[in-house]
Amino acid sequence: MKNIFARLAASGNGSDRRDFLRNAGLGGLSLGFAFEKKPFATEQELEFITQKVSRDSKPNELKITDMRIAVLQGVPFSSPIIRIDTNQGLIGWGEVRDGASANYALMLKSRILGKNPCNVEQIFKQIKQFGNHSRAAGGVCGVEMALWDLAGKAYNVPAYQMLGGKYRDYVRLYADTPEADSYEGFAKNMQKRRDQGYSFLKMDFGIGMLADQPGMLVNGSNWSVRRQWNDSEPGKLGNYANTKHPFTRIQVTKKGLDRLVEHVGKVRDIVGYDTPLAADHFGHFDVNTAIQIGRAMEPFRLAWLEDLVPWFYTDQWKQITDAIDTPTLTGEDIFLKEEFIKLIDAKAIDMIHPDLASSGGLLETKKIGDYAEEKGIPMAMHFAGSPICMMANVHCAAATENFVALEHHGVDVAGWEDIVTGMKPIVDKGFVKVPDKPGLGVELNEEAAKKFLRKGATWFAPTDTWNTRDSSDREWS
Structure with missing residues (x-):
């Protein structure tokens, strides 16, 4: 081990030092290869060094870039499925309540574009004024579902964990x-x-x-x-x-x-x-x-x-x-x-x-x-x-x-x-x-879900007409 650190100290080349640190940082696998004088196995190295690497997004930089809808029929009733896209490739799924209009969700698009979906409660408080009892709440609730889906994916945890944990399996x-x-x-x-x-x-x-x-x-x-x-x-x-x-x-x-x-x-x-x-x-x-x-x-x-x-x-x-x-x-x-x-x-x-x-x-x-x-x-x-x-x-x-x-x-x-x-x-x-x-x-599952697509409906078509807000949402003066 002393020889290893001596080699590090003697290295005057920054690139060599970084390479050595990278190899040393592999832990038991890489050092084991070195000590046992076995040929270095690239595939094994990559598998080892990536097994504990977080594949989460960068939650603080996550932004909503788009929202689209496909209306399914017969599941058992009509169900507009919400897809929210982000700047980091994460997709959040939500659903407007059975029997409700997809427009209840689409009109919220201009209110959520550019926002960080991880701020679920904050966004919910801003859009809940556009919900009402029964099916009129479908848009607000469907968007909220998709936000939790995105937040969970961003932090790599199930939604129940963000609600305080679970009482049952x-x-x-x-x-x-x-x-x-x-x-x-x-x-x-x-x-x-x-x-x-x-x-x-x-x-x-x-x-x-x-x-x-x-x-x-x-x-x-x-x-x-x-x-x-x-x-x-x-x-x-x-x-x-x-x-x-x-x-x-x-x-x-x-x-x-x-x-x-x-x-x-x-x-x-x-x-x-x-x-x-x-x-x-x-x-x-x-x-x-x-x-x-x-x-x-x-x-x-x-x-x-x-x-x-x-x-x-x-x-x-x-x-x-x-x-x-x-x-x-x-x-x-x-x-x-x-x-x-x-x-x-x-x-x-x-x-x-x-x-x-x-x-x-x-x-x-x-x-x-x-x-x-x-x-x-x-x-x-x-x-x-x-x-x-x-x-x-x-x-x-x-x-x-x-x-x-x-x-x-x-x-x-x-x-x-x-x-x-x-x-x-x-x-x-x-x-x-x-x-x-x-x-x-x-x-x-797009292949299976398309079998339920409502006749005459489009499959997550662009919704640019809903991008621009055309009213003030403030509820007080």
């Missing part, structure tokens, strides 16, 4: 129960779900299944009750889907309630009582009918009753929650934590149900969950999109203590898991393993 999913024409067919579908490994299920039932049956509903024939989303039909009172629940004045008769009880009882017999079973999509009716249905369902120990009335009727939610024993739940259309706080503080619901693509993205949803956790309220999560949005949910769920289960709407969509690379399988026996790869942990 696996995220539990709950799946909708497939519909069938008979209870025998439903039982077969339930066996399929069991074979897939799902241990938490959700079903839809409500006044839609009572429509057009004599003696089941009061005032039901005056509306298109079977979840019609089109304009009002001739001879009907208006657009049922866009009429708030208390204003339809539809009531369920005793005969109708008995039919719902019979249906849910048969489903419970098929599912059994070991499996949590939640319920959704009851229809548009007032708080009185909601309480009647809720009380009728109590023998079946449902995991929760979801969205019985619109989320913003806090007092009505409290009436329902106080009147029934089955847990109540809402929240998939709420943007930001403030409205969740109102419901929680009023003790109006038993559980919260944010959709991360509407509630504000990863960090805001974690804040929502943390507040609920402090008040003893569990959090389930609504989701109906592509694997990109699912992974954003998975990281948030992993980092939030009071998380219960995440919805998976694409269970039966062929090719759903192929939309991304980086995880295979994504879902295993009803759970998702929390990825340890940087950012969201997946990359878009």
Whole structure:
């Protein structure tokens, strides 16, 4: 060893000194070669010296240079996928909520160009004014997802780590129960779900299944009750889907309630009582009918009753929650934590149900969950999109203590898991393993994703028309 340092001191040539230091800095491999007098192996040297070299970007110098969108269809609904490019070649992936316009995200492009995506919270606070409840929040939340993906890649850590670390290694999913024409067919579908490994299920039932049956509903024939989303039909009172629940004045008769009880009882017999079973999509009716249905369902120990009335009727939610024993739940259309706080503080619901693509993205949803956790309220999560949005949910769920289960709407969509690379399988026996790869942990698989491209849509076409801001965004004077 003394001879080695003597050679270094004797070297008058700066280049030779640097070469020697480089070789010496290789550590055990290079010095081992020297001491054992073996020929130097270039490939082994390169493999050794690069194994611990950080391949991260330079986070402080990272800048957003472009944002483009491709709209996928049938995953299971429409899902605009966001791609944010940077000056260092890193790409961040995000997703506008199912059923929302890509323009909700594109109009934000001029607000984020040139910014460092690692400043996620700062950028979110600047753009959140352009979000609103339900699908109107899709752009803000989708961009926020992509920012976390970029920040994680820049620092070479998974998104959950930047949210404070994880409480769990696996995220539990709950799946909708497939519909069938008979209870025998439903039982077969339930066996399929069991074979897939799902241990938490959700079903839809409500006044839609009572429509057009004599003696089941009061005032039901005056509306298109079977979840019609089109304009009002001739001879009907208006657009049922866009009429708030208390204003339809539809009531369920005793005969109708008995039919719902019979249906849910048969489903419970098929599912059994070991499996949590939640319920959704009851229809548009007032708080009185909601309480009647809720009380009728109590023998079946449902995991929760979801969205019985619109989320913003806090007092009505409290009436329902106080009147029934089955847990109540809402929240998939709420943007930001403030409205969740109102419901929680009023003790109006038993559980919260944010959709991360509407509630504000990863960090805001974690804040929502943390507040609920402090008040003893569990959090389930609504989701109906592509694997990109699912992974954003998975990281948030992993980092939030009071998380219960995440919805998976694409269970039966062929090719759903192929939309991304980086995880295979994504879902295993009803759970998702929390990825340890940087950012969201997946990359878009263009070949597979193009199969879902909406007819007439373009594949990440240039969006230069959205580069220039044409208004002042200041919210105060």
